[in-house]
Amino acid sequence: MALSLKQLRYFTALAEAGHFGRAADKVHVSQPALSTQIKELEVFLGVDLVERMPREIRLTRAGQDVLDRSRRILAEVGDLEQAVRWRNGLAGRLQIGMIPTIAPYLLPPALALLRARDLTLDIRIREAQTDALIHALRRGQLDAAVLALPVAEPGLAATDILEDHFVLAGSRAALSGWGARAEALRPTAIDPDRLLLLDEGHCLADQALEICKLPSRRQVDLGASSLSTLCGLVAGGFGLTLLPELALRTELAAAPDLMVLRFRKPQPSRRIALVYRTGSSATEWAADLAGLMADAGAELISHARKVCQGPAGGIGKKAKSG
Structure with missing residues (x-):
C-alpha cells in the first residue's frame, strides 16, 4: 500500500472538521469510506493520528505534524496544477477570495470583465474575512485574494490594484x-x-x-x-x-x-491589492488579473469622486445616487 493524495486530503478535512461525519460531507464521500482511508494512512505511517472520542476527534502529536506536512504537500500540488492550467495566462479554473468590504462592489464589474474575456473560465469566489482568506491561500485552496494592505505574511506577494x-x-x-x-x-x-x-x-x-x-x-x-x-x-x-x-x-x-x-x-x-503565494506560477497571470480588477474598480472610483467632490474647504455635498 502506498500513501496517496486522497488520504492526505481526507485527513486534512477530518482535522479541520473535528468529526468523521462532517469531514465525510466536506469531501463528498461516505463516512465509512473516509474512516477506511484514515485507518490505512495510520497503518502506512505506523502511528495513531487521531484520538477517537464519542462526539469528536482530537489530533495526536504525530497527527499535528502530519497535518502540517499534508497542508504543505497539498499546497505544492495545487501550485503544480495551477502552473499547468495557466501556462497560457488566465484560463481554466480560477479560485478568488475577496473580503466583505470589497466583494459586493468590485466583484460584479470584475466578473463581467472576466466573462467578456473568456466565457470558458471557471470562476469560483469565496467571500470571507482577511484571516480566513490568508489561511486558504497558504493551504492552496485559493489562487489569489483581493485584500486591503498591509498583508504581512511570509510566502505571500501582492500586486496593487487601486x-x-x-x-x-x-x-x-x-x-x-x-x-x-x-x-x-x-x-x-x-x-x-x-x-x-x-x-x-x-x-x-x-x-x-x-x-x-x-x-x-x-x-x-x-x-x-x-x-x-x-x-x-x-x-x-x-x-x-x-x-x-x-x-x-x-x-x-x-x-x-x-x-x-x-x-x-x-x-x-x-490600498487594495491582489495577494497570492510567492511559490505559485503567479508571475504569469497576477499582473493580468490585477489589471483587470483595477479596470473594474476604476469606474466605481470615478463615480465616487464625481458624487462626493471635495472643494477647497475639503467638504463634500450631498451625494446623489445613479
Missing part, C-alpha cells in the same frame, strides 16, 4: 453642521462615541480605529456585520462611519437618506 479613499457618512442632520467647519473635517475630529464600526474581525474596523487615532472600541458600540447594515444605521441617525469610495454607488442607491462628505487632504485611504 487606492480607495474613505469618506465620512451619516444622516443629513448628523453632517449638516460640518458645512461651516470645512477645514476641521479630519478623521480625528469625529466624536468617538458617535463612530460606528463593523463587527470585530473586519479589517475595515481596525483601519477606522487607526485612522481616527482611537486605541480601541468604545464601551457602547453598535457594530454591524456588513457595510450595508452600517450604512442603514447611520442613514437613520445612529451615528457616523467611514465608508470606502468603492461602496458609494451601491450604498447611496440603497440608502437615499445617506449623506457623505469628503475629508480634507491628506484624505484617509486604503
